[in-house]
Every structure is written in structure tokens, then in C-alpha cells.
Amino acid sequence: MKFKTIPVIIGTLSCVLVGGAAFAAVSTFAGPHEDGTAVTSIGMRVTPTGQQTSLGDLPLNSAISPDGKRLAVTNNGQGTQSLQLVDLADHEVDQTISYKSPESLYMGLAWSPDGTKLYASAAANSKIRTYSYSGGKLAEGAPIQLPTTTPAGKALNLFPAGLAITPDGKRLVVADQLADAVSVVDLSTGNVSTTPAGHRPLSVTVSPDGTTAFVTNQGASDLSAVDITGAEPKVSRTVTVGLHPNKSVLSKDGRTLYVANGDDDTVSVVDTAAGTSSSVSVAPEKGAPVGTNPTGLALDEAGHRLFVSNSGNNDVAVVDLAQNAVAGVVPVGWYPSSLAFSAGTLHVTNAKGLGAGPNNGPGHPNPESTAPAAENQYSGSMIVGTLSSFSVPEGGQLQKASEQVKNNNRPDTAGGNIIPRQPGQESPIKHLIYVVKENRTYDQVLGSLGKGNGDPSLNLFGDESAPNMRALSKKFTTIDNFYADAEVSANGWNWVASANSNPYAEQMWPANYSGRKAPYPSEGNAPEIAAQQPDNTYVWQRLAKAGVSFRNYGFYVSNTAGTFNAADPVLDAQTDHNYHGYDLNCPDSAGSFAPLKPGCGTPRIEEWAKDFQSQVTSGTVPTVQFVRLPNDHTQATRVGAPTPKAYVADNDYALGKLVDTVSHSSAWKDTAIFVTEDDAQNGPDHVDAHRTLALAISPYTQTGKVDSTFYSTASMVRTIGLIAGIGPLTQFDAFATPMNASFTAKPDNTPYTALKPSYDMTTVNGANAPMAPQVATQDTATEDKIDEQLFNKSIWQSVNGADSKMPEPQHSVIGSGSGSSSQPAAKDPDG
Structure with missing residues (x-):
């Protein structure tokens, strides 16, 4: 059984581009709407372009199979993580392989050049998952185990992130994000060689000749060029880019590397031979504050256009490489995280999809109970990611798309007598x-x-x-x-x-x-x-x-x-x-x-x-x-x-x-x-x-x-x-x-007198408190090192009785799948 795609109520691009005035009738509350649009918790409007396919919890990366028929997606959320295969012919999810904690997935995905194998990083498990691919299905095999101790015997958490395979298919390069290192795996022997790199390495791109791996260092403002020709990898050059680089993509000739700088709102254009870089701004306008937060990149087949997923603006920027400037932007889902381009179609994973919606149904969070809330009711795991697939508009259609994004993200600068319209203006509040x-x-x-x-x-x-x-x-x-x-x-x-x-x-x-x-x-x-x-x-x-x-x-x-x-x-x-x-x-x-x-x-x-x-x-x-x-x-x-x-x-x-x-x-x-x-x-x-x-x-x-x-x-x-x-x-x-x-312009200076709660504040939980044994296992010494879903149910039962049933949470700000006609049917996990 396949996942169904979300009904394409918004259909073609021209239907999506409704203009700012059309939103007058939209609910002023956050959340998804039945027409396939949404409003984020910040108040930005989401009007995704093209075909929409529902994915899992927090899709952070994707990779197209070499035959161009399937898109692998890694869902890296708080709840059940999963690897999915999307059929690019019908935009349906063909297969979902799920992992519950402590098993994990993370951002790394890499297909073998011949398309018979897929590799995925399992950060929490210090391993690379391996899958064979045949007949449109993946089958998981034995993993590649990464080191968990240093040569001196000290515990080591490499936390593998981005992956890339050399063109000959013989070596796998791994960004070890929490170890500030890069590993190279010999795929024939399983031997792993590791070398220090920059701070918080994230993404890996390998040169066409297989000699150099370019690794973005997300915790810094640089990337490492790693020589992978010898028995041990070594950093041969460090190149300055923008603040907190995310994913990267390399031109077909290997001469130019493009890097998405997440907290600089730019894309660095790196000359790989010279080790120099320039930048292209993807901010919505000159002088705009930071917040575009670019994450993913893709090039069209001709190498004339670069596509940039702007997670903060809920759009994809189309960069004209001849002009090194943004030609326009296209609206997608909430928090676009990765891009893949094939056969004239751009595929965009939206990590937060259409949002959550209400969460007051069965299994909702409850601070008086310790039973876990249902994953589809907890704010940290209930949001369904989506995939937007479309032909990139050009000319007048691209300009219409850009205007739609502007309307979606238009700031509200209203002020009044009390709150200034601009900083520096007078206010009676001091x-x-x-x-x-x-x-x-x-x-x-x-x-x-x-x-x-x-x-x-x-x-x-x-x-x-x-x-x-x-x-x-x-x-x-x-x-x-x-x-x-x-x-x-x-x-x-x-x-x-x-x-x-x-x-x-x-x-x-x-x-x-x-x-x-x-x-x-x-x-x-x-x-x-x-x-x-x-x-x-x-x-x-x-x-x-x-x-x-x-x-x-x-x-x-x-x-x-x-x-x-x-x-x-x-x-x-x-x-x-x-x-x-x-x-x-x-x-x-x-x-x-x-x-x-x-x-x-x-x-x-x-x-x-x-x-x-x-x-x-x-x-x-x-x-x-x-x-x-x-x-x-x-x-x-x-x-x-x-x-x-x-x-x-x-x-x-x-x-x-x-x-x-x-x-x-x-x-x-x-x-x-x-x-x-x-x-x-x-x-x-x-x-x-x-x-x-x-x-x-x-x-x-x-x-x-x-x-x-x-x-x-x-x-x-x-x-x-x-x-x-x-x-x-x-x-x-x-x-x-x-x-x-x-606020009102007329003050009322009447003071307020505190009310002492009638509930006895010295009351403590006894040994018979609802779900007390489960709660005892939780760490409350620092913020939220607990099972929040468990806490929510225990608190509900503490107030309403041990036999009471907690309603399910609702997430309409950013769309839950339940109860919405715009969401897909559940998928059989066996595909």
C-alpha cells in the first residue's frame, strides 16, 4: 500500500499565486487550511507550489537514485525516524523503514554510482546504515561501524552527518559532526580512517576525480578541502565562507563549489582550484536582517541555475549563475530543508510541512501524567513533513511566484501611541x-x-x-x-x-x-x-x-x-x-x-x-x-x-x-x-x-x-x-x-495585589501518585531531558484522577495529519 499524495487543491502554479488580498478570508489562527495552505506560528503564510507528498517527521535531506526514479528521504525528528523512498513518477511514498530511539538516522544520504546501494548515517549509533536496492525497494544489510573510542580508549561520539561516495564507488566520506573530524571508509574492506577537520562538519561533496572531499564546517565560517588520495585523509586547505555553512553542491566540472551559509543569508561561490570565494545574497531585500537561513542547494542539468532552499522564508531562490544574482523565489512548504533536481523537476523537502494543528485528541500531552503522549499529539513529533515537486517557473511566472512569497512574508510594522512604530520614537513606557x-x-x-x-x-x-x-x-x-x-x-x-x-x-x-x-x-x-x-x-x-x-x-x-x-x-x-x-x-x-x-x-x-x-x-x-x-x-x-x-x-x-x-x-x-x-x-x-x-x-x-x-x-x-x-x-x-x-493611550495606575493560591503549595507526590515509577526514571536536573509525553499524561492524571483519559493535543499552526482532508492516508510500513 502506498501513501497517497496530498490532493492538489492548489494544483498549478497559477492557482497558488493568489496574491496578498486573497488572504483576507483566511483564519487569523495559526495552522494548516483545507485548501493546502497554512499559517506558521510566526504568522507567515505558506502557499506551497506544485505536487505535495506527505513525508515523515522532520525530513532534513534527500537524494535521487542514479536512475532518476526514486527519491530517498531521511526523516530525523524527535519521534520515530524513518527512511522513505518516493516514486518520482507518481509522487507517492513507496517504502518507509522506521527506527525508534535509540536507533537513529541523521542527515547523511548517498547512493552508490551504480544505484544498487544506499548509505544513510545513523548518528546516535555511530554507524552507517547500508541498503541494497532492487526492484524499487531497499533492503537493509550489515552496517558500517564507526569507532566509538579513541586510540587511547576514551569514549568517542563521532555523530556521522553528511555522506558522499567517490565516483569510482570505492570510498565513502563521512562528516563526523560532534568529533570535528572527517572519516573515509574503504567500502571493500570496511577500514575507517579519521582525521581532524573544522568545527561541527556537516555536509560532504567529492570532486569529480575523487581526490578531494569538500566538507562544510557548520559551527564556523569555513570549509575543509580534504585530500583523500592517501592511506590517511588530511586537510589540504581551509576556505573561508559565510557564517555556519550547511549543504553544498559542486558544478559538473568540479571547478565551482556552492555553499549555503545558514546564518549569513548568502551562498558562497568557491573557486576550488584557487581556494577563493565570493558570495551571492539570498536575503529578501538589501539591508534585511538575518533570517533567510539557507540550507539546501541543487543545480539544474545545464548548470545555468542554482536553487537554494531558504528555510526561514519558506521559499526556494532561483539564482541565475550568469548574473550571480537571484532571479526570483518560489513559495514552498514550511522550513524547506533540502533540494533535488531531476528531469526538469525540482523536489523540495519541507521539514515542517504545513505545521501541526490542534493537539487535544486521545493521547495528548499532560503534565500530570507520566504516560507518553502519542507521537501525533506531542508538539515535538506531531508535525508531518512534506515534499513539493514542480517545474521551476521562469519569466513572468517566476515574478508572480516572487510576489506571492513577498505577500506571504510581508512584515507588519504597525505601532501606536504606546508602542513606537520605529526604534527611537518616544513612548510613555520607560x-x-x-x-x-x-x-x-x-x-x-x-x-x-x-x-x-x-x-x-x-x-x-x-x-x-x-x-x-x-x-x-x-x-x-x-x-x-x-x-x-x-x-x-x-x-x-x-x-x-x-x-x-x-x-x-x-x-x-x-x-x-x-x-x-x-x-x-x-x-x-x-x-x-x-x-x-x-x-x-x-x-x-x-x-x-x-x-x-x-x-x-x-x-x-x-x-x-x-x-x-x-x-x-x-x-x-x-x-x-x-x-x-x-x-x-x-x-x-x-x-x-x-x-x-x-x-x-x-x-x-x-x-x-x-x-x-x-x-x-x-x-x-x-x-x-x-x-x-x-x-x-x-x-x-x-x-x-x-x-x-x-x-x-x-x-x-x-x-x-x-x-x-x-x-x-x-x-x-x-x-x-x-x-x-x-x-x-x-x-x-x-x-x-x-x-x-x-x-x-x-x-x-x-x-x-x-x-x-x-x-x-x-x-x-x-x-x-x-x-x-x-x-x-x-x-x-x-x-x-x-x-x-x-495597549490603550489612557493609563490606569491602580496597583495589583497578589493572590495567594488556595492550593496547598507544600503538597508533594506520594508513592501512589499516578505513574510515579515511570517518572522516577526521568532526569529533571536540566531543562527537558525528560520524556515530555510521559510527563504530560502523568500531570493530567494527577489533576483528574489515575483513570482519566487525556485528550489528544492539537497542532493547527503547523499541520497534523489527523482530521485534515489535505493530508495523506497512513502508509503500510511494509510498503
């Missing part, structure tokens, strides 16, 4: 407090609020455990159409702090979350994580460069001998080193649970209040404050830990105290407090799994109205930047709608 919490959906806390678009059946935390969040939403503004721009915390904290999550982070977090041996790609100082230059990525760095004062309480810090320090010196210089960072064993507020371990010090909100009162007294309240309140994350039903409701109550009381303290101070009259979650992965929502909590608290928002404007994390970052006087960090916050509709 002080900003940016509060970030952990992992709740809108419906979990505000579903039964009685106003706004909520589903009471999904509300877990009511007036007993979240009285302040609910009262503040009623008293100020109920913001009911706000989305996290991330699926999980690992990319969520990138969005919170930098309005972007770069290709490295998007590739790595699924393997990290699923126990597949990848590092946590966030909240560090590693150069590969920074979505721009490491000293110019984060909002605090931009504030410092603009001379805007700020103070940090818990953002991007780690515990160093009892004090909390940030790796970034710019942030660390303005950090309260006594404010406790992420640690669920320590309370957010006083009067809640007793610390679960020594060394917690002053509860978070009490430490913040002490510092803030000192600033008020001395007249030194900074323009921007970053405040982290993590405990609504909870430890689910872990025995001896606070119950989920106790954790949420502790967190909620801390937020109430913060607003109480500010509103009773002299700073209240010109302060705005913005509150959100880093992501919404720990629960269901009837609109979309990305929809989350947001508050704008100020004398200028004390209206009691509902604001259903489409906002996202990037909107909050943009609003803070406009008021603080800095420009957008990336294309994403430049695009996002500022939160002006939540």
Missing part, C-alpha cells in the same frame, strides 16, 4: 520586564477563564493553583491568539532570546530530546548555537551596544559554586549572581514548598524583589529586566516532589508578587511587564499545540478587554525592542506584529 516561564499551553491555564477562546475541558490549573495568571489576564488584557515560535524548550529559548533558531539547533534538538546522543542546542555560548555572530545574536547584546541598561535574573545562567553566572560576558556583567537559575528543586516564591536540596538560597522572586527595591530607592531601575520563573514546568508525579498543582501555584504566586511589587512602586506608572512561556510542549490546546500564555501588564493595558491579534514570541521580542529603542534582531521579529492592540 521600563520593561520580560518574564519567561516553562511549557504551558493557553488552554491548560486559561481554558475556563470565561473570556477569550478557551476550551474548559482542557483547563488543568484553575483559580486554586493559577489565580494570578487568571486574574491578571482578566484585569489587564486576555491575549488568546499568541503562539510560541518553537516546538520545545531547546529551540524555544533561542526564540525567546534571539528571535530565531538556526539550522544547527533545528537539526540537533530532536536527537537530544529523543535520547539520540546530541547536545542541547540552546542557552550556551557555543558559536554554532548563535544565529548570528556570537557577540551579536541575543537581545541583551543589542541592548548593550545601544547603551540601553538591563539586568538579568536567571536567563542563560549556570550554577558555579553556588553563584549563577552567564557564559556570555555581556550578560554576566548585568546578572544578579544570587538569583537561582533553572532548578526545579528550588522554589520560585517564599511560603511554598521547602527546598528539595541544599543551596537554594533565597526564593527567586524574593531575590528579585530585594534587588528591585534597591534600584527604586537609588533611582537606577534598568530599562529592561530579564526574569526567569521556571517552576510551572513541574516534575510531574515524581515521588517526594511538589505535585504539579503545587509547582504551578508556586510559580503563579511568584508572578503575582512581581506584579504586586512593581505596581506598588514609583516605577509602575511607566512600566510594562511582558510574560510568556518558552514553549507550549507540556499540554494540549484546541487551537494549536504552539498556542501559549502571554500577558502584557501595565497601566496602559489595564482594560479587561480580549486581544485576539495574531502574536508570537517574535512579537513580544519585537515589542520590547521597539520600546527599548533597538531595531529587529532578525527577519522574524521584523515581520511579527507588535503587541499594540493590547
Whole structure:
């Protein structure tokens, strides 16, 4: 049985190019639509061109078989990973080979020159999977095992990424991403030779004569030319390219290598003989902030056109190589990740397809339960990738396609009397407090609020455990159409702090979350994580460069001998080193649970209040404050830990105290407090799994109205930047709608008094708590090293009873397959 392709409702290119005005009738909510289009969590419109085929979870790479009949696709998401074969004649998936953790796949794919074998990297397993290919089917054989220890016996995690085979079919070249190395495998003997290369090598391309492998170093701004002619490979030359290079493609004559620079919004054009390079911009316009995030490349058969998948702009750029300039762009799915060109047709894998949609069905995430949520209900694994296949338009059709992309990604620069239209304009708001919490959906806390678009059946935390969040939403503004721009915390904290999550982070977090041996790609100082230059990525760095004062309480810090320090010196210089960072064993507020371990010090909100009162007294309240309140994350039903409701109550009381303290101070009259979650992965929502909590608290928002404007994390970052006087960090916050509709020109300075939750915040989980044994096996020492699906179900049962059934999560921001007429039928895994 084959997968069916998505019905081609949008059909031909001319049908897709509907123009910006046609979207007036489209829902203002995020998610997929029945006509085969979608709206991302950021608010960008997705109008994919051509034939659409549904794939697996997070397709990151593809490769056409030498006979041109099949496209191999590697799906590298958080849940079940898979290798798929797509029949290019009928655009249907012919075969799916699935792998559950700890078994893995990653980005590397390479066909043998004769087309009888396929190789795929299995990063977490330190091996290369081998398949024989016959009769249109793959059969897996014995893998090629890579070294797992150094010659000195030290553990080694090569984490094989990109693959390439020499033209004679005798050697396989492997980019060892986490070992900063390159390996060459003799395919006749299985012998593996490894040599050091650049930082975080990703993609491999081999010269036509088989003597040189060009390896892009994703964690740097260069590529390594590796001599593979001898018994041991060796780097013969390092060539400078743009920041964080991704995939590459070589001209047929081997003289020119094209490299997609993910955080430079350029393609490098490398003269392979001279070792020099120039660049072509793929940004939407001159002077645009970073955010195009090019990932994949392909050349047409004649070598006249280069195609570039722009993951940030949801398009493919068509580069005229005679002019070395972009001739136009074509709209595709959400987050295009790789390209393959054959017989006049371009095939584009879209890692996030049409998005997720609602996640409130059977098996949805539940913070009061520890049973795993269904993969098609968890925000980290429910999104279905897609393949867009089409003949590349030319001339007037290409210009129409370009106009469609412009309409899809047109920024909203609206401002008002309170939020400036441009940085530097006056605002009555002089002080900003940016509060970030952990992992709740809108419906979990505000579903039964009685106003706004909520589903009471999904509300877990009511007036007993979240009285302040609910009262503040009623008293100020109920913001009911706000989305996290991330699926999980690992990319969520990138969005919170930098309005972007770069290709490295998007590739790595699924393997990290699923126990597949990848590092946590966030909240560090590693150069590969920074979505721009490491000293110019984060909002605090931009504030410092603009001379805007700020103070940090818990953002991007780690515990160093009892004090909390940030790796970034710019942030660390303005950090309260006594404010406790992420640690669920320590309370957010006083009067809640007793610390679960020594060394917690002053509860978070009490430490913040002490510092803030000192600033008020001395007249030194900074323009921007970053405040982290993590405990609504909870430890689910872990025995001896606070119950989920106790954790949420502790967190909620801390937020109430913060607003109480500010509103009773002299700073209240010109302060705005913005509150959100880093992501919404720990629960269901009837609109979309990305929809989350947001508050704008100020004398200028004390209206009691509902604001259903489409906002996202990037909107909050943009609003803070406009008021603080800095420009957008990336294309994403430049695009996002500022939160002006939540504000009014007439202030109401009435102070707020914190509400103490009625739920006993000292309540702990007993040995009979739902799913306690399963929860006990989970690591909660750092963010999200847990089975989130397990936690969600345990939390649901903690609140609603051990026999209660958790509804399924919904993902309409970025399309789930269930319940949508535009999605394919399930495929028989046996093909």
C-alpha cells in the first residue's frame, strides 16, 4: 500500500499565486487550511507550489537514485525516524523503514554510482546504515561501524552527518559532526580512517576525480578541502565562507563549489582550484536582517541555475549563475530543508510541512501524567513533513511566484501611541520586564477563564493553583491568539532570546530530546548555537551596544559554586549572581514548598524583589529586566516532589508578587511587564499545540478587554525592542506584529495585589501518585531531558484522577495529519 499524495487543491502554479488580498478570508489562527495552505506560528503564510507528498517527521535531506526514479528521504525528528523512498513518477511514498530511539538516522544520504546501494548515517549509533536496492525497494544489510573510542580508549561520539561516495564507488566520506573530524571508509574492506577537520562538519561533496572531499564546517565560517588520495585523509586547505555553512553542491566540472551559509543569508561561490570565494545574497531585500537561513542547494542539468532552499522564508531562490544574482523565489512548504533536481523537476523537502494543528485528541500531552503522549499529539513529533515537486517557473511566472512569497512574508510594522512604530520614537513606557516561564499551553491555564477562546475541558490549573495568571489576564488584557515560535524548550529559548533558531539547533534538538546522543542546542555560548555572530545574536547584546541598561535574573545562567553566572560576558556583567537559575528543586516564591536540596538560597522572586527595591530607592531601575520563573514546568508525579498543582501555584504566586511589587512602586506608572512561556510542549490546546500564555501588564493595558491579534514570541521580542529603542534582531521579529492592540493611550495606575493560591503549595507526590515509577526514571536536573509525553499524561492524571483519559493535543499552526482532508492516508510500513 502506498501513501497517497496530498490532493492538489492548489494544483498549478497559477492557482497558488493568489496574491496578498486573497488572504483576507483566511483564519487569523495559526495552522494548516483545507485548501493546502497554512499559517506558521510566526504568522507567515505558506502557499506551497506544485505536487505535495506527505513525508515523515522532520525530513532534513534527500537524494535521487542514479536512475532518476526514486527519491530517498531521511526523516530525523524527535519521534520515530524513518527512511522513505518516493516514486518520482507518481509522487507517492513507496517504502518507509522506521527506527525508534535509540536507533537513529541523521542527515547523511548517498547512493552508490551504480544505484544498487544506499548509505544513510545513523548518528546516535555511530554507524552507517547500508541498503541494497532492487526492484524499487531497499533492503537493509550489515552496517558500517564507526569507532566509538579513541586510540587511547576514551569514549568517542563521532555523530556521522553528511555522506558522499567517490565516483569510482570505492570510498565513502563521512562528516563526523560532534568529533570535528572527517572519516573515509574503504567500502571493500570496511577500514575507517579519521582525521581532524573544522568545527561541527556537516555536509560532504567529492570532486569529480575523487581526490578531494569538500566538507562544510557548520559551527564556523569555513570549509575543509580534504585530500583523500592517501592511506590517511588530511586537510589540504581551509576556505573561508559565510557564517555556519550547511549543504553544498559542486558544478559538473568540479571547478565551482556552492555553499549555503545558514546564518549569513548568502551562498558562497568557491573557486576550488584557487581556494577563493565570493558570495551571492539570498536575503529578501538589501539591508534585511538575518533570517533567510539557507540550507539546501541543487543545480539544474545545464548548470545555468542554482536553487537554494531558504528555510526561514519558506521559499526556494532561483539564482541565475550568469548574473550571480537571484532571479526570483518560489513559495514552498514550511522550513524547506533540502533540494533535488531531476528531469526538469525540482523536489523540495519541507521539514515542517504545513505545521501541526490542534493537539487535544486521545493521547495528548499532560503534565500530570507520566504516560507518553502519542507521537501525533506531542508538539515535538506531531508535525508531518512534506515534499513539493514542480517545474521551476521562469519569466513572468517566476515574478508572480516572487510576489506571492513577498505577500506571504510581508512584515507588519504597525505601532501606536504606546508602542513606537520605529526604534527611537518616544513612548510613555520607560521600563520593561520580560518574564519567561516553562511549557504551558493557553488552554491548560486559561481554558475556563470565561473570556477569550478557551476550551474548559482542557483547563488543568484553575483559580486554586493559577489565580494570578487568571486574574491578571482578566484585569489587564486576555491575549488568546499568541503562539510560541518553537516546538520545545531547546529551540524555544533561542526564540525567546534571539528571535530565531538556526539550522544547527533545528537539526540537533530532536536527537537530544529523543535520547539520540546530541547536545542541547540552546542557552550556551557555543558559536554554532548563535544565529548570528556570537557577540551579536541575543537581545541583551543589542541592548548593550545601544547603551540601553538591563539586568538579568536567571536567563542563560549556570550554577558555579553556588553563584549563577552567564557564559556570555555581556550578560554576566548585568546578572544578579544570587538569583537561582533553572532548578526545579528550588522554589520560585517564599511560603511554598521547602527546598528539595541544599543551596537554594533565597526564593527567586524574593531575590528579585530585594534587588528591585534597591534600584527604586537609588533611582537606577534598568530599562529592561530579564526574569526567569521556571517552576510551572513541574516534575510531574515524581515521588517526594511538589505535585504539579503545587509547582504551578508556586510559580503563579511568584508572578503575582512581581506584579504586586512593581505596581506598588514609583516605577509602575511607566512600566510594562511582558510574560510568556518558552514553549507550549507540556499540554494540549484546541487551537494549536504552539498556542501559549502571554500577558502584557501595565497601566496602559489595564482594560479587561480580549486581544485576539495574531502574536508570537517574535512579537513580544519585537515589542520590547521597539520600546527599548533597538531595531529587529532578525527577519522574524521584523515581520511579527507588535503587541499594540493590547495597549490603550489612557493609563490606569491602580496597583495589583497578589493572590495567594488556595492550593496547598507544600503538597508533594506520594508513592501512589499516578505513574510515579515511570517518572522516577526521568532526569529533571536540566531543562527537558525528560520524556515530555510521559510527563504530560502523568500531570493530567494527577489533576483528574489515575483513570482519566487525556485528550489528544492539537497542532493547527503547523499541520497534523489527523482530521485534515489535505493530508495523506497512513502508509503500510511494509510498503
